[in-house]
Amino acid sequence: MKDLGKISYFLGIDFKQINGVVQMNQKRYILKVLERFNMSDCKPRSTPCELKLQCNSEDTVDPRKYREIIGSLIYAMTCTRPDISWVVRKLSQHLSNPNVEDLVTAKHVLRYLKGTLNYELCFRKSDKGLNLIAASDSDWASSVEDRRSTTGYCFSLTEHGPVISWKSRKQPSVALSTCEAEYMGLAAATQKS
Incomplete structure (x- = not known):
């Protein structure tokens, strides 16, 4: 080495x-x-x-x-x-x-x-304690082909800090309501954290 x-x-x-x-x-x-x-x-x-x-x-x-x-x-x-x-x-x-x-x-x-060539991720040293901050959202039945919802979530370690983990994907099953779509999105984000 x-x-x-x-x-x-x-x-x-x-x-x-x-x-x-x-x-x-x-x-x-x-x-x-x-x-x-x-x-x-x-x-x-x-x-x-x-x-x-x-x-x-x-x-x-x-x-x-x-x-x-x-x-x-x-x-x-x-x-x-x-x-x-x-x-x-x-x-x-x-x-x-x-x-x-x-x-x-x-x-x-x-x-x-x-x-947007100059866009970049900036990670700053923080004197404050680190807190995991998560955001999650889902849209209900957005796919016209199979009526499945889309879930997206992201995580950062400080408020207004850079995103350290993110994902956007179709949900594995069809949600019957917006509440169910949001619940599945929150469950996916919770599993990741």
Whole structure:
């Protein structure tokens, strides 16, 4: 083993450590992804998606290219970009048979990432005690295909602190009411904590 000093770059993530603050971003990784999919010169967007819940297009696209884009987005989402988790989860549901609207939405996410290249996670040293803070939400029967609800939750260690863990996914069973959907979401978040 040898000490290489403070970490600065690891697996596509840039790190900065200054005065009790650790900053993480994936600017270099996102630029490589944009170049890989010929989106380097695209117009940036200010929102992660303008997704329509129903897809009317039957024109299919190359599934391999679509999967490559979604895989790249999943890596960015998992490491430093929880802001795209909802749309990436939605796009991941069409990996086996993507259509033109799915590809357009995936490219919209890439444009959003170009417009928000400087977004980063900042972890600050705190003099206060750490408290686990959780937020959970569910929407009732949002999936038009199978009427299942979506649960999302996130955790941080300080108020207004960075998110340290997050998840967004379809619930395993169909909720019969908004109360039941919220209950299942809270149960999932409680199991995680």
